[in-house]
Amino acid sequence: MNTLSTQQGVIRTALGRMFVSPMAGIVNILVIGIALSLPAGMYVLLKNAQGLVAQLSGSPQISLFLAMDATPYSEEQIRRQLNDHQNIKSVEFISRTDALNTLSEETGLTDVIAGLDKNPLPDAFVISPRTSNAKQLDELRNELQKIQGVELAQLDSAWAYKLEAFVEFAHIAVLVLASLLSLGLIAITFNTIRLQIVTQRDEIQVAKLIGATDAFIRRPFLYFGAIQGLLGGIAAWLIILSSLQLLKQPLANLSQLYASNFALEPLSAGDSASLLLFSLYLGWLGAWLSVARHLSLIESR
Amino acid sequence: MITFDQVSKRYPGGIDVLKNVSFELAKGEMAYLSGHSGAGKSTLLKLIAAIERPNSGTVLVNNQNVSKLKSDALPYLRRNFGLIFQDHKLLFDRNVFDNVLLPLQICGFEYKESAKRVRAALDKVGLLGREKSNPIALSGGEQQRLCIARAIVNRPSILLADEPTGNLDAEYAEEIMNIFNSFHQVGVTLLISTHDAALLRETNLRIIELKQGAIQPHSRYAADLHETEDA
Numbered sequence: 001m002n003t004l005s006t007q008q009g010v011i012r013t014a015l016g017r018m019f020v021s022p023m024a025g026i027v028n029i030l031v032i033g034i035a036l037s038l039p040a041g042m043y044v045l046l047k048n049a050q051g052l053v054a055q056l057s058g059s060p061q062i063s064l065f066l067a068m069d070a071t072p073y074s075e076e077q078i079r080r081q082l083n084d085h086q087n088i089k090s091v092e093f094i095s096r097t098d099a100l101n102t103l104s105e106e107t108g109l110t111d112v113i114a115g116l117d118k119n120p121l122p123d124a125f126v127i128s129p130r131t132s133n134a135k136q137l138d139e140l141r142n143e144l145q146k147i148q149g150v151e152l153a154q155l156d157s158a159w160a161y162k163l164e165a166f167v168e169f170a171h172i173a174v175l176v177l178a179s180l181l182s183l184g185l186i187a188i189t190f191n192t193i194r195l196q197i198v199t200q201r202d203e204i205q206v207a208k209l210i211g212a213t214d215a216f217i218r219r220p221f222l223y224f225g226a227i228q229g230l231l232g233g234i235a236a237w238l239i240i241l242s243s244l245q246l247l248k249q250p251l252a253n254l255s256q257l258y259a260s261n262f263a264l265e266p267l268s269a270g271d272s273a274s275l276l277l278f279s280l281y282l283g284w285l286g287a288w289l290s291v292a293r294h295l296s297l298i299e300s301r
Numbered sequence: 302m303i304t305f306d307q308v309s310k311r312y313p314g315g316i317d318v319l320k321n322v323s324f325e326l327a328k329g330e331m332a333y334l335s336g337h338s339g340a341g342k343s344t345l346l347k348l349i350a351a352i353e354r355p356n357s358g359t360v361l362v363n364n365q366n367v368s369k370l371k372s373d374a375l376p377y378l379r380r381n382f383g384l385i386f387q388d389h390k391l392l393f394d395r396n397v398f399d400n401v402l403l404p405l406q407i408c409g410f411e412y413k414e415s416a417k418r419v420r421a422a423l424d425k426v427g428l429l430g431r432e433k434s435n436p437i438a439l440s441g442g443e444q445q446r447l448c449i450a451r452a453i454v455n456r457p458s459i460l461l462a463d464e465p466t467g468n469l470d471a472e473y474a475e476e477i478m479n480i481f482n483s484f485h486q487v488g489v490t491l492l493i494s495t496h497d498a499a500l501l502r503e504t505n506l507r508i509i510e511l512k513q514g515a516i517q518p519h520s521r522y523a524a525d526l527h528e529t530e531d532a
Contacts, residue, residue, distance in 0.1 A: 009406065009412070202390070202392060203392055203394070205390070206390050206392060206403070207403065207407060208376075209350070209352065209379065209384060209386075209390070210379060210380075210384060210403065210404045210407060210451070210455075211376045211377065211378075211379035211380035211382075211404065211407055211408070211455075212376055212407040213373070213376045213407075214373070214376075216376075216407055
């Protein structure tokens with residue numbers, strides 16, 4: 001009974017109803033598209049931010065600046081302590097003279113530095129810890145800070161961890177937003193289908209009188225909801241794509257200023273498919289709820 | 302084919318529309334259902350198609366108890382019937398062809414086979430040339446014939462017609478009765494409700510007369526009807 005040709009007929013019916021009032025249909029699709037593109041677009045940005053954080057905090061380092069009056073003896077003692085520490089992978093010593101040379105080479109401030117009557121930089125150890133867990137890193141830093149002769153222990157990627165925490169927070173915010181807007185999408189479809197059922201009232205009544213099953217009557221409405229949801233999803237996808245295209249150049253300029261080659265990743269194929277399937281499902285669900293609610297009100301007389 | 306046994310129907314808050322109605326319609330029989338408007342003719346037809354349910358008594362169609370049927374079995378019961386409505390119930394958002402196509406779509410027929418059947422049905426009622434027209438452009442008689450085409454396209458075994466000649470002049474009415482007679486000849490069971498006295502006077506068919514919701518025991522034949530009409 002559910003042959004391919006009848007399925008095609010149902011899809012034709014559903015599309016036909018969409019084009020009865022094309023303007024209203026387009027507005028609906030646009031509203032759904034915008035509602036979906038907000039959380040989906042934010043999700044794309046967040047995913048990029050996460051990638052950036054991972055890149056930056058991938059190899060955390062702790063810088064250990066020694067007191068200015070540290071003697072070679074205390075430096076040697078500290079080095080031994082660090083080498084023996086089980087949470088430390090490797091230790092690199094940067095003497096104050098090396099540091100000053102590097103600074104003058106990299107910044108081109110040779111004249112200024114030559115003019116200094118004494119070296120303002122301290123001796124330093126750069127430590128690569130074994131862990132990359134934010135809490136353990138913080139504990140390690142506190143421990144190193146207590147070593148005698150250490151002026152300052154600084155976790156280099158601390159800001160990256162703060163960003164990571166923020167990204168996590170934003171993730172939940174996006175989820176809340178997505179849930180709310182999904183409900184909105186269901187409501188839009190619910191209402192569209194309700195209006196359709198009202199206008200199709202005669203057809204539904206006659207069809208019931210001449211032996212139509214509920215499934216037969218329900219089907220075009222469900223297809224309509226699903227197709228409208230899918231088209232809304234496609235609209236959202238296009239909105240995100242064009243927005244990212246707009247952001248691309250300014251972001252490249254910005255990232256160049258920070259000597260990074262960070263580029264925005266667009267929606268992956270998997271994410272695109274999820275977006276389209278999700279919008280299709282939401283449209284179908286809205287239609288289903290509406291049909292379940294309103295169809296029983298039209299009883300054959 | 303159709304059996305009513307002690308059937309009563311009362312609408313909520315209203316009077317009894319049908320009171321202890323019992324009758325039997327044999328397979329292939331054609332009969333009139335007569336009576337003044339408000340006598341319960343439409344309600345009786347609705348009970349057969351399970352559009353309404355009786356308050357008491359049983360309605361049997363093909364030995365199936367219609368009043369006990371579950372709602373998801375109703376569509377399949379109704380496919381046995383061709384229903385011809387007093388108000389036609391045509392759909393004005395589609396052309397004549399698509400109106401007749403609807404029952405076949407509901408039953409899931411292939412389009413090619415459906416198109417053949419639709420044209421055959423339209424030919425039968427003399428509307429083959431109007432298949433592209435909107436039903437709103439048809440005259441009252443043509444609309445009635447379109448309604449008949451839709452009722453017969455599914456080749457039902459039972460035709461139920463509610464006042465099919467109600468608003469038509471004698472010439473159109475005769476045309477429609479000729480169509481019904483041709484179905485009777487090929488073995489379709491027909492029950493036709495009417496209050497058209499001229500039609501009833503001429504017929505040799507059985508007449509079931511309803512008066513205030515009850516069947517008049519002595520009015521099985523046309524001759525009897527004249528007496529009650531005159532009274």
